[in-house]
Amino acid sequence: xxxHRRLLFVDHVSKVLGGAEFNLLELLGLPAARQRWEVxxxxxxxxxxxxxxxxxxxxxxxYGFAPALNELRVVGRRFSPLAKIRxxxxxxxxxxxxxxxxxxxxxxxVISCTNKDHFAAGAAVQGxxxxxxxxxxxxxxxxxxxxxxxxxxxxxxxxxxxxLLPVSDFGRAALLQEGIPADRVTTIHNGIPLARYQRxxxxxxxxxxxxxxxxxxxxxxxxxxxxxxxxxxxRLAQAWAAQGRPGRFAIIGRAFNEDAPFETTLKQFVRTHxxxxxxxxxxxxxxxxxxxxxxxxxxxxxxxxxPFGRVIIEAMAVGVPVIAARAGGVPxxxxxxxxxxxAEPGNLESYIGQxxxxxxxPPKRTAWAIAGRRTVEQRFTLDRVFADFDRVLGEITxx
Numbered sequence: 001x002x003x004h005r006r007l008l009f010v011d012h013v014s015k016v017l018g019g020a021e022f023n024l025l026e027l028l029g030l031p032a033a034r035q036r037w038e039v040x041x042x043x044x045x046x047x048x049x050x051x052x053x054x055x056x057x058x059x060x061x062x063y064g065f066a067p068a069l070n071e072l073r074v075v076g077r078r079f080s081p082l083a084k085i086r087x088x089x090x091x092x093x094x095x096x097x098x099x100x101x102x103x104x105x106x107x108x109x110v111i112s113c114t115n116k117d118h119f120a121a122g123a124a125v126q127g128x129x130x131x132x133x134x135x136x137x138x139x140x141x142x143x144x145x146x147x148x149x150x151x152x153x154x155x156x157x158x159x160x161x162x163x164l165l166p167v168s169d170f171g172r173a174a175l176l177q178e179g180i181p182a183d184r185v186t187t188i189h190n191g192i193p194l195a196r197y198q199r200x201x202x203x204x205x206x207x208x209x210x211x212x213x214x215x216x217x218x219x220x221x222x223x224x225x226x227x228x229x230x231x232x233x234x235r236l237a238q239a240w241a242a243q244g245r246p247g248r249f250a251i252i253g254r255a256f257n258e259d260a261p262f263e264t265t266l267k268q269f270v271r272t273h274x275x276x277x278x279x280x281x282x283x284x285x286x287x288x289x290x291x292x293x294x295x296x297x298x299x300x301x302x303x304x305x306x307p308f309g310r311v312i313i314e315a316m317a318v319g320v321p322v323i324a325a326r327a328g329g330v331p332x333x334x335x336x337x338x339x340x341x342x343a344e345p346g347n348l349e350s351y352i353g354q355x356x357x358x359x360x361x362p363p364k365r366t367a368w369a370i371a372g373r374r375t376v377e378q379r380f381t382l383d384r385v386f387a388d389f390d391r392v393l394g395e396i397t398x399x
Contacts, residue, residue: 005393006038008107010098010117012064014044016256017052018223019190019310020113020137023167023385025052026193032386040105042098061101065090065116091120098124108397109133109162115153122160131162131396135188139328141174143304144227154178162396165389167308168329186392189332190308191385194377197317200290209248209280216247216296216359221288221311224255224263229301229325229346231262234269234279236301236351241278247359252282252291293318296365297358300324303346309333313380316340316372321365323354333380339371 009028013021028039034056043049044064053060098120102110111133112121122132138144140153157164157180164185166172172187211217220233230251237249255263270279285291292298298315300306305328312333315322324330326342334340341358344350358365 004036005109005390005397006105006107007393008040008042008102008105008110009113010042010063010110010121011049011113012044012094012117012120013049013114014047014064017048019308020135021049021052022310023135023137023190024113025049025056026382027385027389028053028058029056030193030382030386032383036390040101040107042101061105063094063097063101065094091116091123094120095123102128102130106130109393111135113137118153118161119156122156126160132160133392133396134161134164136164136166136171136175137307139171139174139305139307140178141305150178154180157184163392165392168332170305170329170332171307186388188385188388188392189329189380190310190313191380191382192310192313192317192376193382194317197289197314197376199318200287200293202287202290202294205250205282205285205291205294209250211248214246217250217294218247218297218299218355219250219252219292219295220299220301221252221292221315223259224251224253224266225259226262227302227304229303230266231269232303232346232348233299233301234266234275236299236348237275237279238273239348239352240355241275245356247296248278248280250280250282250295253284288314289318292320295320297355298322299351299355300330301345301351302327302330304328306330312340313376317376319369319373321358321368322372323351323358333375335371335375339368339375341368 009024011021011024027033040059040061041053042061042063043053045062050060102124107130109131110121110125112118113135115138118134125132140150161184164175164180165188166175166185167190169187172185175185176182206217220230222228224230233251240247267281270276292315298320300309300312300322302325308329309324312322312324316339322340323343324334324340325345327345331342334342336342341354343354
């Protein structure tokens with residue numbers, strides 16, 4: 001079958017890959033995408049992203065920002081006038097580079113993956129007939145962004161974006177709240193490659209933590225950052241241990257850039273409250289399916305609305321029961337009490353009640369595990385993500 005779409009994906013991340021980059025890499029590695037799309041990627045040379053794209057393999061173009069802007073996160077941050085000037089200059093440089101790439105490749109659409117990339121990519125194709133598609137992996141709301149940032153985002157989106165693709169209906173509602181026209185915002189929920197998320201018989205993590213055969217392992221997986229709720233997870237572990245209940249708690253992940261001090265405070269909390277025998281810090285694991293398979297329960301503890309909650313569907317896919325925060329895009333994944341549980345964000349009693357009821361009821365755990373896998377198979381596959389993308393691209397390119 002002839003390839004019928006030429007697509008340029010744009011992502012500036014130069015160090016650690018996040019959810020947006022994993023979503024991108026899995027989508028581009030899908031056989032259907034390889035068959036139907038002719039893809040090139042603009043990304044930082046020598047970065048983990050560039051290395052991963054090369055393995056697919058897909059042609060790459062050198063693109064990115066200077067380190068100061070590349071590592072700067074706008075979530076919950078305020079900027080000095082000097083920082084704003086530097087950011088504007090860096091965006092101009094990145095935009096010029098993208099214009100050159102676009103002129104050479106002549107894609108049918110340009111798809112950007114992060115907020116900084118949206119601005120650069122949108123400006124790069126302005127004045128052309130090439131659509132600018134913004135894959136929005138954040139919630140553009142007051143929970144994460146100050147009013148000036150939201151105002152700039154909405155203004156640039158109305159001016160530059162052909163279509164915005166949030167990863168949940170909650171994210172879509174936030175964009176509409178900022179005044180972006182509804183006909184330019186289409187939800188595409190995340191999905192995962194099911195073949196990669198099969199249940200594993202690995203016991204390596206449990207052996208490293210020296211867990212007894214019948215001792216529950218409760219995990220929280222993801223980037224260590226305040227809104228992900230690792231501090232709440234530790235208070236939960238403290239309350240659980242104080243009641244003399246069996247079980248260990250594992251924080252699996254690490255902090256990036258400015259969140260390193262937060263990780264330090266978490267470890268200090270564990271030492272101060274003498275929880276070393278109950279709480280473990282585990283680095284990111286290459287085989288996330290094998291790691292998740294060794295958990296008896298995955299907790300999702302975000303204290304702010306989650307844009308989607310990718311780790312939730314990853315755990316459900318390998319048959320691990322999940323209790324998640326009832327906020328953001330999470331209720332769009334979970335049918336409470338059927339394939340997972342929903343707890344009130346930041347509420348210890350709500351979580352402890354759910355955990356107690358679940359760990360004390362093996363048939364319920366089994367039922368959730370089976371139903372969770374079925375939910376992912378029916379609604380959150382990578383093939384469905386590709387079909388959604390291809391449909392939207394057809395709408396905006398006329399192909």
